[in-house]
Each structure stands twice: as structure tokens, then as C-alpha cells.
Amino acid sequence: MTISVIGAGAFGTALAVALSSKHDRIGLWARDANHALEMQETRSNERRLAGINLPKGLAISADLADFHDENTLLLATPTQTLRPFLETHRQWLAGKTLVACCKGIDVQTMTGPSQLIQEICPNATPAILTGPSFAHDIARGLPTALTLASANETSAMILQDSLSTNTMRLYRSTDMIGAELGGALKNVIAIACGAAMGARLGESARAALMTRGYAEMTRMAKALGAEADTLAGLSGYGDMALTCTSEGSRNYRFGLAIGSHHPFDAKTTVEGAATAQAVTKLAQSMEIEMPICAAVAGLAIGTLTVETAMQVLLSRALKEE
Numbered sequence: 001m002t003i004s005v006i007g008a009g010a011f012g013t014a015l016a017v018a019l020s021s022k023h024d025r026i027g028l029w030a031r032d033a034n035h036a037l038e039m040q041e042t043r044s045n046e047r048r049l050a051g052i053n054l055p056k057g058l059a060i061s062a063d064l065a066d067f068h069d070e071n072t073l074l075l076a077t078p079t080q081t082l083r084p085f086l087e088t089h090r091q092w093l094a095g096k097t098l099v100a101c102c103k104g105i106d107v108q109t110m111t112g113p114s115q116l117i118q119e120i121c122p123n124a125t126p127a128i129l130t131g132p133s134f135a136h137d138i139a140r141g142l143p144t145a146l147t148l149a150s151a152n153e154t155s156a157m158i159l160q161d162s163l164s165t166n167t168m169r170l171y172r173s174t175d176m177i178g179a180e181l182g183g184a185l186k187n188v189i190a191i192a193c194g195a196a197m198g199a200r201l202g203e204s205a206r207a208a209l210m211t212r213g214y215a216e217m218t219r220m221a222k223a224l225g226a227e228a229d230t231l232a233g234l235s236g237y238g239d240m241a242l243t244c245t246s247e248g249s250r251n252y253r254f255g256l257a258i259g260s261h262h263p264f265d266a267k268t269t270v271e272g273a274a275t276a277q278a279v280t281k282l283a284q285s286m287e288i289e290m291p292i293c294a295a296v297a298g299l300a301i302g303t304l305t306v307e308t309a310m311q312v313l314l315s316r317a318l319k320e321e
Contacts, residue, residue, distance in 0.1 A: 001162045004028065004070040006085075008035060008060070009269070010048045010135035011101060012076030017139045020055040022165045027059045027067050036062035052139045064089065072097045072162070074129065075113070078269050079104030079184075082113055086120040094123040097155065099148075099163075101129045103183035103239075104271040105278040110285075112180040114149075125155055128176050129163070130183035131234040132242035134249075141167045147235040148172055149179035171234060178230030181221045185279060186240035187251040187272030189213030191296045193244040194255020198262075199306040209292060210244050216290045220279065223288055258299050259306050273300040291316060 004027030005016040016028040030036040039045050043054045059066070067073070073093070077085055079102040086093065098121065100113030109116065117126035131146035138144050148163060148170040150156035156172045164170045173179055192213060196205045217240070218231045230236060243249035247256070251272040257264035264270075276297040283290040291313055298304030304312075 001072050001158070002070045003072045003074065003162065004067045005074045005076055005101075006067075007031075007076035007101075008039065008045060008048065009076060009078075010045075011133075011138075012074070013045045013049045013052070013054075014135035014139040015074055015076060015101065015129075016058055017052060017055060018141070018165050018168050019163065020058050021141070021167075023057070023162075025057050025059060027061070027070060029064060029067060030060060030062050033062040036060050049135055049139060052136070064092065068092070070096070072099065072159070074099045074101050074163075076101040078102060079106060079113060079271055080274050082106070083109065083116050083120065086116060090121050093121045097125040097127060097159065099127040099129050099159065100180070102271070103130060103180070103187055104275045105184050105282070107274050107278045110278050110282045112177070112184060114176040114180055125152060126150070126176065127155065127159055128179045128183075128235075129170075130179050130239065132238040134242075134246075136248075138168060143167055143169075145169045145171065145234055145238075147179050147230075147233060149176045149230075149235070150174065151176055173230060173233075173235075175227045175230040177224055178221050178226030179235040181224065181226055182217060182231050182233075182236030183239055184271070184275050185213075185217040185220065185293070186236065186243055187270075188276045188279065188293050188296050189217070189240055190243040190249050190251040191255040191258070191270075191272045191276065191300065192292050194249075194252040194257075195259035195296075195299055195306045196255075196310075198256035198259020199310075201259075201306075201310065205310075206244065210240060213244075213292050214240060216292055219288055220283065220290060223286055255299075272296070276300050 005012045008030035114126045127150040193206045254270045280297040295309040
């Protein structure tokens with residue numbers, strides 16, 4: 001199996017570094033030619049993953065032709081740019097195994113990465129790599145456990161073996177819908193938790209948002225055909241526990257900025273902000289109650305304040321858990 005990572009952001013670079021400890025050659029594609037040249041010369045990615053040395057076996061390029069012969073590609077691009085990437089390069093991607101490493105729901109189509117791959121590149125084999133992980137932890141070789149999901153059991157087993165390392169342990173699943181929804185929706189809940197903590201609403205409020213947010217995640221996932229047990233694993237509960245409690249999460253930091261009325265770097269990718277819009281529209285079309293996600297959608301675009309959002313949530317009719 002020949003492997004390359006498409007996307008030289010923090011997570012893509014971290015995956016490439018980790019996999020270089022197991023494979024003689026790993027490719028890393030950077031969208032910007034100057035960025036690729038900079039990484040080649042300095043053997044580091046100071047723009048996205050500062051302080052990490054890039055192994056000699058890591059081949060960096062901004063030319064996709066250099067990855068023509070690779071049969072397995074890890075797509076570490078933001079969710080909202082995945083669809084145009086697939087559409088532009090669909091002929092080149094045909095027949096390859098495409099492992100989506102992004103966490104979100106496309107705003108225009110209201111679908112996740114696996115469905116985008118299936119619809120745009122029907123001759124490719126889709127898979128999902130997701131779970132509780134920060135790029136620096138993976139790159140530094142700290143213990144990490146992730147979920148590798150593919151509808152094809154044989155493909156899942158091959159990928160699990162090839163992508164697991166001494167410090168990055170992959171658990172196998174055939175529930176791609178559950179795996180990708182867990183990773184996408186937990187980002188929305190992380191924004192809610194960050195907003196609550198930024199507004200100094202307290203740890204109890206965060207615990208309530210995590211618990212009721214998890215209920216919303218499970219509700220949506222089951223309605224779309226996912227297995228509830230998947231959401232209880234690494235790709236759901238595990239990832240939510242990490243991103244809702246740590247400032248290492250960009251989504252959590254975005255929420256903190258909203259709650260504390262501090263500015264946030266607009267150049268930072270916050271997958272949960274766009275996903276909140278998509279999942280709210282999807283929930284409305286399916287008549288599924290997801291009040292926390294709807295509140296985050298309002299917070300993200302500034303139509304709701306944290307105070308108003310909490311008032312709306314707390315004034316909902318009382319019911320059984």
C-alpha cells in the first residue's frame with residue numbers, strides 16, 4: 001500500500017509524521033507551492049504545526065502529479081473544501097481508497113465526507129478516520145486511539161493495519177455514518193461548551209450541554225441510519241469529551257471567544273461553525289429536535305447572544321430524560 005496525505009494543515013502534517021515512523025515513504029501535498037518549498041527546506045511546518053521536525057522519508061510537494069501512483073489518500077482538507085477538491089480531481093481519484101480525515105457536514109449538500117466521496121467519486125473506496133486527537137499529540141508520538149470506519153470490512157482491516165503505528169491505535173468499524181456524524185456534531189457541542197465557559201456560566205452548565213448535546217448527536221445519527229453504539233465510542237463520546245474540555249480544540253476556543261466577547265482569528269478553521277448551520281437545516285427538514293445545535297448556529301453568525309441562547313434552552317418545556 002502506498003500512502004499520501006492530502007492537506008498540509010496541522011492534522012494532515014501530524015498524520016504524515018506519525019505514519020513516517022512505520023512506512024519508508026509517505027507523501028504530503030500542500031495546496032500552496034511556497035508553503036511546500038518552505039517545508040522542504042526547513043523540514044518543519046511552522047505555519048501549521050510549529051516545533052515538529054519532518055522526517056526525511058516524508059515527501060512534500062504542491063504538485064498532485066507527484067502522487068499519481070498512490071493507491072491510498074488521506075484527505076485532511078477542511079470539510080467545506082472537500083467537495084470542490086473531489087469534483088476537480090475526480091478522474092485522478094477514481095479507483096483509489098480515499099480516507100476522509102475531516103470532521104463536518106457540507107453546508108451546500110448537508111452531507112458528510114463519506115457520502116460526498118461516494119457521489120462524486122463512485123469508483124473510489126471511501127473510509128473515515130476520526131476520534132479524539134490533537135495534531136501535536138499525534139506528531140509527538142503521544143498515545144492516541146482513533147476510529148477507522150469503512151463499509152467494506154476487508155478494506156477496513158487492511159487500512160487498520162497500515163495506518164496503525166506504535167503510538168496511534170486504530171479501532172475498526174463498518175458504521176461510516178455514525179463515525180463521521182460523531183466527529184462532526186461534537187464540534188458543534190464544543191462551541192456551545194466554550195461559549196458557556198467563556199460567559200462564566202460554570203462547570204455544571206458545561207456538563208449539562210455535553211450530556212444533552214450527546215443526546216442530540218445520537219438522535220440525529222440514529223435517524224440517518226447509524227448505530228447508537230458508534231456514538232458511544234471514540235468517534236462520538238470520546239471525541240466530544242476531548243474537544244468540550246480543552247483549549248487545544250479550535251471549536252472550543254471559538255466558543256470561548258464568543259462567550260467572553262473576545263475577538264477570534266478569522267483565518268482559523270472552525271469546522272463546527274459551518275456544521276452547525278448544515279445540521280440545523282437538516283434537522284428541520286427531518287423534524288428532529290436539536291435545540292443546542294440550533295443555538296450554536298445562531299451564536300456562530302451573531303444572531304444570538306449566549307445569554308439569549310441559554311434563556312431559550314432553559315425555558316423549553318420540561319420533559320423526561
